[in-house]
Amino acid sequence: MKTNLKLAWRNLWRNRRRTIIAISSIVFSVLLASWMRSMQEGSYDSMIENSVKFYSGYLQVQDTAYWEERTLDNSFEAKPELIQKISQVKDVSMVSNRGGVVCPGCQPFEKQTGNGNGN
Numbered sequence: 001m002k003t004n005l006k007l008a009w010r011n012l013w014r015n016r017r018r019t020i021i022a023i024s025s026i027v028f029s030v031l032l033a034s035w036m037r038s039m040q041e042g043s044y045d046s047m048i049e050n051s052v053k054f055y056s057g058y059l060q061v062q063d064t065a066y067w068e069e070r071t072l073d074n075s076f077e078a079k080p081e082l083i084q085k086i087s088q089v090k091d092v093s094m095v096s097n098r099g100g101v102v103c104p105g106c107q108p109f110e111k112q113t114g115n116g117n118g119n
Contacts, residue, residue: 061086 012019061078078095087095 061082083095086092
């Protein structure tokens with residue numbers, strides 16, 4: 001085993017230029033792969049943060065029937081007691097009632113009946 005390592009070491013340095021090019025290309029590719037992986041992880045973190053910030057957040061409270069049929073008809077208007085309990089949880093920054101009153105002055109969500117043409 002010791003002889004094989006000695007022969008391999010000598011053979012590596014028989015052609016110095018080839019060895020230096022091979023070592024530098026390996027170092028460059030490892031550094032490039034590490035940099036690309038860190039860019040990928042940063043991009044994933046940024047996408048998750050943006051999704052949480054601009055869409056639904058980390059937590060959604062839904063009616064049990066919502067997962068069977070995902071329509072607004074299966075949403076519910078949160079009572080002020082529920083909103084108060086949720087907003088008291090540590091690290092909750094905002095509570096939004098998506099199925100009920102969404103903005104001041106808006107009308108609450110009402111279940112639509114009929115054929116969808118206003119009838």
